[in-house]
Amino acid sequence: MYPPARHDEATGLVNYIDEQLTAIRAAAFGLTEQQARETPCRSALSVGGIIKHAAHIMRGALQRWTTEVAEQPVDAAAFAAFTDSFTVREDETVAGTIKDFDELRIQLLAAIAATDPAADAMAPPAPWHGIFDARPIHARHHLVHLVEEWARHAGHADIIREQIDGVSVPSLVLTLAGAPANDFFQPYQPAPGTLLA
Numbered sequence: 001m002y003p004p005a006r007h008d009e010a011t012g013l014v015n016y017i018d019e020q021l022t023a024i025r026a027a028a029f030g031l032t033e034q035q036a037r038e039t040p041c042r043s044a045l046s047v048g049g050i051i052k053h054a055a056h057i058m059r060g061a062l063q064r065w066t067t068e069v070a071e072q073p074v075d076a077a078a079f080a081a082f083t084d085s086f087t088v089r090e091d092e093t094v095a096g097t098i099k100d101f102d103e104l105r106i107q108l109l110a111a112i113a114a115t116d117p118a119a120d121a122m123a124p125p126a127p128w129h130g131i132f133d134a135r136p137i138h139a140r141h142h143l144v145h146l147v148e149e150w151a152r153h154a155g156h157a158d159i160i161r162e163q164i165d166g167v168s169v170p171s172l173v174l175t176l177a178g179a180p181a182n183d184f185f186q187p188y189q190p191a192p193g194t195l196l197a
Contacts, residue, residue: 009117013143014109020150021105024054026172027157028098030190030197031164036094040163047164048094049086050157051101056085057149058104064124064142065111094195112146115139 002015027047028036036048088094117140125132158169167188175188176196190197 009140010113010115013117013147014112016147017112017143017150018105018109020147020154021054021101022173022176023154023169024050024150024157025098025101025105025196026176027051027154027161027169028094028195029172029176030167030188030194031094031161032194033094035164036195037088038160038164041160045086045156045160046088047157047160048088048097050153050160051094052088052092052097053085054150054153055097055101055104056082057146058101058108061142061146062104062107062111064121065115098195112143115143117143 002012002019005012005015007015028051031047033048036051037046039046088097117138119139121137121139121142122134123131123137123141124134154169161167161169161172171185171188174185179185179187181187
């Protein structure tokens, strides 16, 4: 949990984004590779796929800070990469996806911390929403959208994890943070050899 604090806006955004990324990653804690690929709900989403997609979004966000919006293509190849980002393929591992996620996360949080939320920026076209041109925004718009994006997927990961073995992501987050047992929480005990164990 991001505890109450008197932080500046950029620090607050870093912490809220990091909180969502922590939840997404924690959803894999104690799962086997196979369990992390399971799609127990009526969608094609898996815990591993959500982690891979979060890494894809991090990579795209980092690219936004280093590339002009006009240079970012919105074409069939970009859409195919987006679609692929939800599935851990046979030639990939969930453990490898987590490693990629962890490396990108460090870079992303540093980039966000160095960003002035009031800075001028451009939003790329979003043809899936009927927006076909780049539009001026403040960086804040993009940063708050990242909170929204990862909060949505953290919720997906929580639901999927509960469908797999009944364990809630908040308890996994607390366990990974080293929180002691109390009247409201008992640390999770992962099986040896499982993800993040």
